[in-house]
Amino acid sequence: xxxxxxxxxxxxxxxxxxxxxxxxxxxxxxxxxxxxxxxxxxxxxxxxxxxxxxxxxxxxxxxxxxxxxxxxxxxxxxxxxxxxxxxxxxxxxxxxxxxxxxxxxxxxxxxxxxxxxxxxxxxxxxxxxxxxxxxxxxxxxxxxxxxxxxxxxxxxxxxxxxxxxxxxxxxxxxxxxxxxxxxxxxxxxxxxxxxxxxxxxxxxxxxxxxxxxxxxxxxxxxxxx
Amino acid sequence: xxxxxxxxxxxxxxxxxxxxxxxxxxxxxxxxxxxxxxxxxxxxxxxxxxxxxxxxxxxxxxxxxxxxxxxxxxxxxxxxxxxxxxxxxxxxxxxxxxxxxxxxxxxxxxxxxxxxxxxxxxxxxxxxxxxxxxxxxxxxxxxxxxxxxxxxxxxxxxxxxxxxxxxxxxxxxxxxxxxxxxxxxxxxxxxxxxxxxxxxxxxxxxxxxxxxxxxxxxxxxxxxxxxxx
Numbered sequence: 001x002x003x004x005x006x007x008x009x010x011x012x013x014x015x016x017x018x019x020x021x022x023x024x025x026x027x028x029x030x031x032x033x034x035x036x037x038x039x040x041x042x043x044x045x046x047x048x049x050x051x052x053x054x055x056x057x058x059x060x061x062x063x064x065x066x067x068x069x070x071x072x073x074x075x076x077x078x079x080x081x082x083x084x085x086x087x088x089x090x091x092x093x094x095x096x097x098x099x100x101x102x103x104x105x106x107x108x109x110x111x112x113x114x115x116x117x118x119x120x121x122x123x124x125x126x127x128x129x130x131x132x133x134x135x136x137x138x139x140x141x142x143x144x145x146x147x148x149x150x151x152x153x154x155x156x157x158x159x160x161x162x163x164x165x166x167x168x169x170x171x172x173x174x175x176x177x178x179x180x181x182x183x184x185x186x187x188x189x190x191x192x193x194x195x196x197x198x199x200x201x202x203x204x205x206x207x208x209x210x211x212x213x214x215x216x217x218x219x220x221x222x223x224x225x
Numbered sequence: 226x227x228x229x230x231x232x233x234x235x236x237x238x239x240x241x242x243x244x245x246x247x248x249x250x251x252x253x254x255x256x257x258x259x260x261x262x263x264x265x266x267x268x269x270x271x272x273x274x275x276x277x278x279x280x281x282x283x284x285x286x287x288x289x290x291x292x293x294x295x296x297x298x299x300x301x302x303x304x305x306x307x308x309x310x311x312x313x314x315x316x317x318x319x320x321x322x323x324x325x326x327x328x329x330x331x332x333x334x335x336x337x338x339x340x341x342x343x344x345x346x347x348x349x350x351x352x353x354x355x356x357x358x359x360x361x362x363x364x365x366x367x368x369x370x371x372x373x374x375x376x377x378x379x380x381x382x383x384x385x386x387x388x389x390x391x392x393x394x395x396x397x398x399x400x401x402x403x404x405x406x407x408x409x410x411x412x413x414x415x416x417x418x419x420x421x422x423x424x425x426x427x428x429x430x431x432x433x434x435x436x437x438x439x440x441x442x443x444x445x446x447x448x449x450x451x452x453x454x
Contacts, residue, residue, distance in 0.1 A: 003302055005294055055313050062287060069230055077228055088280050088316065095317025096325060099356045107351065108333050129328040 009203065012063020016200025019056030022049045024193025027186045033120040035112050038101045047098040054091040057196070058084065061149075064199050068158040076152030082145030089138045093119075139174070146171025146192065153199070159206070163198030166191055234428070237288020241425025244282035247274040249418030255411035258341040263322075264330045272322040279316035282421070283309060289424050290374075293381040301377030307370030314363050345407055364399065371396020371417060384427045392420035 026046050031037040065072065065080040072079075101112050114124025118135045150168025154161045170191035177188035251274050256262035290297070290305040297304075326337050339349035343360050375393025379386045395417030402413040 003294055003298055005291065008294055008302075055310070058283065058313075059309075066230070066233075066291075069228055069233055073228055084284070085280075088283070089320075091313060091316055092320030092324070095314075095320060099317065099359060100321060100325060103351065103353055103356060104333070104336055108329075108336065111329065111333065126332065127328060129324060131324050134324060 009063050009067050010206075011204070012059055012066075013200040013203030013205075015056040016060030016064060016196045016203065018200075019053045019060050020193040020196030020198075020200060022053040022056070022193075023196065024190045026050065027189050027193075030186055033116045035105060035109055035116070038097070038112060038116075039105050043102065044098070047094060050094045051091070051098050054087055054094055057087050058091075060196060060200055061087070064153070064159070064203060065149075067203055068153065068156040071156035071158050072152040073155075075148055076156060079145050079147070079149030079152050082141040083149055084145075086138050086141035086145055089134060089141075093135065093138070143171050143174055146174075150195075159199055159202045163195045163202065166198065167195035170195055234288045234291050235431075236429070237285050237291075238425045238427070238429025239285075240281040241285025241289055241428065242422045243425075244278050244280075244285045245418045245420065245422030245425060247281065247418070248278040248421065249415045251275050251278065252411045252414030252418060257408050258344040260330060260334055260338055260341065263326050263337055263341075269323065269327065272319050275319040276316065276323060278418075279312045279319065282312045285421065285425050286312070286374075289378075289384065289428055292428055293378065293383045296381035296383055297377035298380075300373050301381065304370050304372070304374030304377055307366050308374055311363055311366040311370055314359060314366070318360065318363075368396050368399050371399075375420075378424065384424055384431070388420050388423040388427060391416055391423065395420050 026049060030046055031040065031043050037043050061080060061083050065076060068076065096115065101115060105112050110124060110126045111128065114126040114128045115131065117124040118128070118131055123132070147168050150164045150166075150171065153159055153164035153167070170188065173191070174188050177185040251271055254267065254271050256265065256267050256271065262268050286305060286308055290301060293301060321340070326340060329337050335349070336351055338347070339351035339353055340356075341347070342349045343353060343357050372393045375389045375391075375396070378384055378389030378392065395415075398413055398416065402410040405413070
């Protein structure tokens with residue numbers, strides 16, 4: 001099988017689907033962000049999946065963006081750049097949750113409390129340097145990036161507009177979720193996960209759909225990608 | 226200015242240049258992996274450069290790969306995926322070195338020393354189990370990814386072939402670091418960093434070079450403008 005640009009972009013849809021499934025799927029079963037959780041094997045499984053999700057999202061967003069780059073303009077580029085920064089830094093945080101916190105849980109409970117406090121909104125007593133402002137950067141880039149990327153995807157009209165609207169909506173409701181208790185806050189990730197699954201599925205199947213419809217769009221797609 | 230796929234691929238060239246030069250600078254200026262280094266400004270700057278290597282490396286490598294995806298085949302895809310995974314894992318390690326280790330040098334020096342022990346081989350009373358395994362895995366990812374990507378670049382004949390050779394040889398030299406004294410080991414990164422910067426520079430300037438030599442040459446198929454939309 002020969003590798004083609006449009007094939008690579010199409011298969012990146014699979015990364016978006018897998019990332020979205022993990023993002024939406026782990027929220028109802030995510031262990032609480034507290035010291036007692038981090039040494040359990042369930043924590044390792046869930047956070048391990050989250051680590052894979054970060055990489056899958058980086059690939060998925062790149063593919064979705066590449067598919068519509070020319071039509072999405074500067075708005076799309078801005079959204080893509082912000083989302084890349086957000087998920088890049090998020091990867092660092094998840095790495096710490098996965099590989100560092102369990103190892104130090106017994107010796108440095110104060111540090112683990114403070115590190116988890118960055119996410120659960122209960123700052124610990126220990127000074128953990130630049131981690132707190134960095135998490136704020138993740139949040140702002142996630143919100144603004146999702147909003148811009150969603151709007152640009154609607155305007156580009158290359159992929160279906162409903163998942164793009166869902167993506168922008170999911171980004172927008174994230175700060176509102178801060179009003180909810182932490183355990184409920186994480187449900188705001190579900191619409192984002194669903195939007196990624198939907199966009200990824202559209203990307204993966206659009207060529208087949210176009211071909212089935214006998215549309216000349218398939219030709220345009222090949223050329224554009 | 227209108228955004229085009231061709232333009233995006235070209236502008237990923239400077240990202241690869243930044244990543245490659247940052248990686249080479251990390252190799253040259255990396256302080257010794259000892260507790261006393263961690264709280265120094267040099268440590269912070271070098272590891273911020275290492276984070277820059279990861280993010281700009283992911284973007285730059287994607288552009289270099291996109292430019293030659295069709296010509297570089299499965300070897301190119303394999304090399305690209307391995308190097309992407311390597312950059313992602315390295316990001317995790319450097320994230321800890323920038324944000325976690327400095328505040329812990331006084332609060333938890335034993336943990337910091339255990340962390341540094343992964344790199345300098347000193348035994349520690351803290352068992353970093355999974356973490357050391359992941360660090361061990363990054364070695365083969367880097368070496369195999371670099372060799373495959375280098376071979377694919379050489380065979381694709383779109384970007385300078387010698388930059389591909391330098392990348393392959395530069396990453397293959399990784400294990401030789403173990404033969405060097407501890408303070409010289411990071412310098413093994415310099416050739417691979419320069420190769421990445423070279424590929425990025427070639428990607429950035431190739432259109433200008435090509436249009437200067439012959440305006441007859443059409444763009445490569447991957448870059449063709451969309452006639453229908």
